[in-house]
Amino acid sequence: MKSNLLRYVLLAFVIGQLTAQAQSVTSLLATRLKTLDSTLTVLHDRAMFNGVVLVAEQGNVTYAKALGTANIATNEPLNTSSAFNLASVSKQFMAMMIMQLQERGKLRYDEPVHTYLPDFPYEKITVRHLLNHTSGLPEYFDLAQKYLGPLDTLTNEGMLQLLHQYKPALVFQPGDRWEYCNTGYVLLGSIITKVGGMPIETFFDQHIVRPLKLKNTYIYYHKSRTTPRNRVFGFQRQNGKNVPNDLIRIDGVIGDGNVYASAEDLLVWDQALYTEKLIKASTLREAFTPVKLNSGATYPYGFGWMIEEGGNVIKHTGGWVGFRTLIIRYIDKKQTVIVLTSGTSAAGRVTEEILAGKAPVLAQTKLITNIRLIDGTGLAAKKAAVRLQNDRIWEVGELTAFPNEPVTNGSGMVLAPGFIDSHSHHDWGLKPDALPVISQGVTTIVVGQDGGGTPMDSLQARLKRQPVAVNVASYTGHAMVRQKVMGANGLYRTAKPDEVARMKTMLRTELHNGSLGLSTGLEYESAFFSNRDEVIQLAQVAADSNGRYISHIRSEDMMIDDAIDEIIQIGRITKMPVQISHIKIALRDQWGQSSRILAQLEQARSEGINITADCYPYDYWMSTLRVLFPKRDYTNAASAEFAVNQLFDPMQSVLVRFAANPSYAGKTIDDIAQLRHEKSAQTLMGLVAEASAFSRKNPDADGIEGIMGKSMDEPDVKNFLIWPHTVICSDGAYTGHPRGYGAFTRVLGRYVRDQKLMPLETAIYKMTGLSAEHLGLKNRGIIAPGYYADLVLLNPDTVQDNARIGDSSALSTGIEAVWVAGKLVYKEQKATGEQPGVLIRRE
Template identity: 75%
Template sequence: MIHRFRYFIVCLLLGQLTVQAQSINKPLPVRLKTLDSALTRLHEQTMFNGVVLVAEKGTTRYKKVFGTANYATNEPLTTNSAFNLASVSKQFIAMMIMQLQEQGKLRYNELVRTYLPGFPYDTITVRHLLTHTSGLPEYFDLAQQYTGPLDTLTNAGVIQLLKEHKPPLDFRPGAGWRYCNTGYVLLGSIISTLSGMPVERFFDQQIVKPLKLKNTYVYYLNSSTTPRNRVYGFKREDGKNWPNDLIRLDGVIGDGNVYSSVEDLLVWEQALSTEKLVKASTFREAITPVKLNDQSSFPYGFGWFIEADGKILAHTGSWVGFLNVLVRYTDKKETLIVLSNGSDGSARRIAREIMEGKSAELLQTKLITNIQLIDGSGIAARKASVRLQNDRVWEIGDLTPFPKEPVTDGRGLVLAPGFIDSHSHHVSGLSEQPDAPAVVNQGITTIVSGQDGGSYSMDTLQAMLKRQPVAINIATYTGQATLRQQAMGANGLYRTSKPAELSRMKALLRAELSKGSLGLSTGLEYEAAFFSSRDEVIQLAQVAADSGGRYMSHIRSEDISLDDAVDEIIQIGRITKMPVQISHLKIALRDKWGQSAHLLAQLEQARMEGINITADCYPYDYWNSTLRVLFPKRDYTNLASAEFATNHLFDPLKSVLVRFAANPVYAGKTVGEVATLRHEKPAQTLMGLVAEAAEFSTKNPDISGVEAIMGKAMDEPDVANFLNWSHTNICSDGANDGHPRGYGAFTRVLGRYVHDQKIMTLETAIQKMTSLTAEHLGLKNRGLIAPGYYADLVLLNPDTVKDNARIGNNKALSTGIEAVWVAGQLVYQGQKSTGVHPGVLIRR
């Protein structure tokens, strides 16, 4: 029926095991030995339940059954078991149309309405239906929209849906090719109309009896045929088998619902080289690529895909639990038949690869047992096992190991999704430290770069990863300050942009978004963007919104102009209607400490208006930035402003200079300590340090990061409130050096705020580190431990997990993070990196 899978089937690998398939020029027995080994392995890992047959010149060379015909009764399969062929059925329907054509009852180029009166399209021919060039929409979409859940769809019902609703065609008949099951259902109706009997009876008379087939028939819901040796479809979910067989759409015949066995299919396939059913000239047209209106061709005939200039004729079938393939290698006179009823298409792919001399990748699995699963959704921990395939999660539940399957004993610890750091500055150090110890030691598996308005381009990041693979995944925003520098020049940033410059920024942003950037980031408190107008930011944000991106901002002020800065980001969300996020939410003005509840109420009010505003937050009451941010008015020589900063914006006695290139002796000392050394008041020292750093930068333009300070500027109860807000996810805002948050933000939340202070549950904290972050960033298939999600995982001990990085020992590794997997590969265990680098660049 549906040539494409309609149900999600996880067919992924863990630590790919490659079977070097022999060249197709090697003797067939050699290839068959490889095939048997592969199929046996797949069956052992529950990835194949079915029957396979290989023939050479019509003689069976390999035939083997694997599994059961009915999982409920455990009835074994045999080579006579009749499978629902799904879309492989189409070649039988096409054959009956060819027979009617030879009988003079129809012509391929005749309009369909000639044979089906009332058919609502006046340019569609029988040939269009046969070759998938009609432009008709899929009938099951119409059925789902216009019929009830208890209605069994029939061929007549499909025609009636087309008559009543006459959905628009996808393209003019003959102008294009698109696989279409509707066409073959209509062909089924034409067969019934012109033969004067049900399709199943005509099929029996014209194909089954002439070929003396023993286990081949048409069977659909409410049909009169009695099924023989019928195989039942099933699917495997979380280690258990469930029914996956005929559904209410299966009252139709034409696009599927022909049943057959491998034995009968071989007889059928061999008959195609004879004239037992139709003349050779008639069948030749069935395996000729269809000509489109523009005289180009597409490699599909009547129920056959045509490959390698006709040397390979094939068709797959995918419906409910049935995944099949029939391949004719016409030059080698070889036949491959794979019939499966277990909802996993691995065998049919691998069998073809082996038969065709390609390297076949067998699907290996890995099992993690004896764990308390916290899956990232926020629900309570539960005991479970998790099975991986390649880079994804496959199964969750009470699972037992497969033969020879690698097993990791979780020792009763917590298995959670790998943490996602929504605001990271670690990327710049990955070239020197591809193991990413700062990140993985705290359970982070994905970092998001491009923050505070500064970013690398997508191409640069991709080149970096190609040159030096790393242990973790990377995603990025595109920074406004970077765009400004590209459009305005490094010396032209201290003003508003001109229209031409803004247009240039927009073009640059569109290009980055098209390559997968998550959206636009701004660092409006920093000088490179501080002088930009609201209008500039809004126009750039609208570009991101129009491309489906998002907006993240280190807002224009976190202290004296906090209210106005929050109003700005709310306005951006209101105008662009895209998600907006406040970076590292904080109140950095001592006068406003204790007002976190008021600020959160303001954000909640915006959300009630329909503005999707969120935040991230790190678990410290001191920040890391430049000395210059302590002058909100950018008046660095104003003593009054310096005194305001020391009295209201930070505590000089607890704020440490991380680095100071102009006088390295100051690094590691508080501003108060430096003031004592200089025999000055802290305000005078602050101005002096800013001036000395500026002079050093002028004389040494190639040196970046001249100065940085960890400023004690927040109240911990406010930090706790921000962390607890239901729309806050956890971030680090960390780097590979400097602030201890670079090595310990996530484990600090788990140790200090979950284990010690109990301000939130472990499940809530992990949700804020995983699925909530993925939601805020728009990341797909990450942030949960669920089937089909990437196998980025962390095993942690909730009783011992804590951060150890401190000022003065900022690279101390966390404890309690026992193991970390990225894409199913172990990258960190026992406080040591494994040297494996499976990280990828994540694109929007």
């Protein structure tokens, strides 16, 4: 009696525990479904969800939600019986019909396809290869695009004939690997028609739809004769408006898609797979068995199903035209999740995350309204609004705010793409806020200039260690690899063949790591002694990797014609884009020759050489004292005299740093000469000698001397700025030349607004879209959907550079706000502290 009592107590305890666990699971699911419901509502309010979500347990619906319209032309509302194009979720139905035929002895999986389709030209491909995506067939889309006329509709028979006629090469040998292939499932559709002895629509209706009593499930395709029931029409959202995105001319095929079904019917279908209503359990089991490859390895795909968690999760996704679909079967807990959407939507991912207990990651939007949009293409400004989604531009046009969406009122000012500084040295001492850069409206700096720079992996490590507010892209410097191979003291000669070979190997590595290409600073001693052959060999390496070439050419004064001929020759031989850095004429006797030089560049372009330039808007440069001796004869009095008469104005040229005697910094060369009671030429030679002596005593010191040299004529500067193939750059850094803080705003204020040198739209194009084109940057430099949300809001009436010699770090005015990757990094002349900048790699 006591043992029976004990048995009853234990049984009651176990039942209680199981009941408590079941209640806990039920409560947990209820909480998650509540989160799902509110999340779908939010997504719908933000135009990110138009569709149906259904969740069921043990075949019983625990959650169903339909939001949006079935037809944007009629605004007919969606419901759970609305029939969506299942896209690739259709494949499981094709597989089922093949299994039915196999079970009835009508076909065998391992028979060659041409057994059933005699025109099929590949002898080794079997039905099984088609079912599990191991055939090696190419996608039919490319064939259709290449060989169909613009009004032709592709059909199953037509696709088979394209394969028969053109026999495109296989991507791999059948069974060698798994690669998703829509072509295979269209062929399965043809096999069903041929072996089944009737149109596939009829077979589908007789052997799946009717046995399961499905109400809103059918095959429908482009130019189909059938009349669909409750059909949902595909669409997509474009710039705030819904536009049709439905069946297209290749949608005359059946197999990889074009099965339509409602969420309600899909649940019936799902539940039938737990029974033998359609096929035997033993037959179905193979559909959920991972495919075995020729190597013996397996891949988690069966017949029309992805297999996860050892078979406890069976799923498939679909995506075609305006439809995104998902079905998941959690076998162990008999749970079903169905997501059917039209229009762009991440509802499938979000639903899966929430039901797995993860916090949903929702796209964040923000709206910038009341702006004059200058989009970076050179087109005229227009009134518009711009919506951002995470780090990208989502929509441009007449837009209204979503509920609770953050809105920035542009107050009628200009919104432009963030400026791209194609030649920058701001990486020297780059601070997290990047204030000199973003305060000009610059969102991307391109470093590794003049032959210098940092290896790509080191640059990436640096940005990971200390994030910054601005994007960074980099060339690989010729002098950098030269020094690594030849040593710091071995640069004053031409390189030996084995040294060039080692440089080429290093450059290939950098290009592989995402460098934009090769940069040279041939006027500087570290590269001056290289010959053309060395530079061309390295440039060819960059060209072979689809890189680019940018150069501080070998001379900007005495030998400028020869230097320009060299870069043109590099472009001619390598056939890659080449760019002249900070184009200028720095020889007094050649002032006024800009038109002749530009004609020389245009002649090269007419020959097919893609030569361009960048330019900063100042008539004084910044470099080392040593560049004032083009023959590198630093003790030659005649050369020093030539320099002060032809290469720079000692009365207006300022020594910005001089480690050997810091008191000289900020003084002109003429000022220093007077202090020393010398002529300017003698002082120039003395300063070079003193800097060299300091360098020998302090071999680890950097930036020992630097001069801002007044040596250009403003009319030439203007001509270079307006050349259609010139972009704007700063060539600036944190200290020294005012260009580091004001190059871009100087163009917008002085040359655009005040002097009317070019329209504002043209100037911005030169700072954005054209710069991105010259650099090969993708999805940057233009305000358009899908492009990165690097933006600047500016007031064209007040934009102005304020940095001057003696106050070179004064911030510009008129730059009202700057976004990098959708995050506000600058507002009201202050950095916000956000640091979303990334290292941009060549694609």
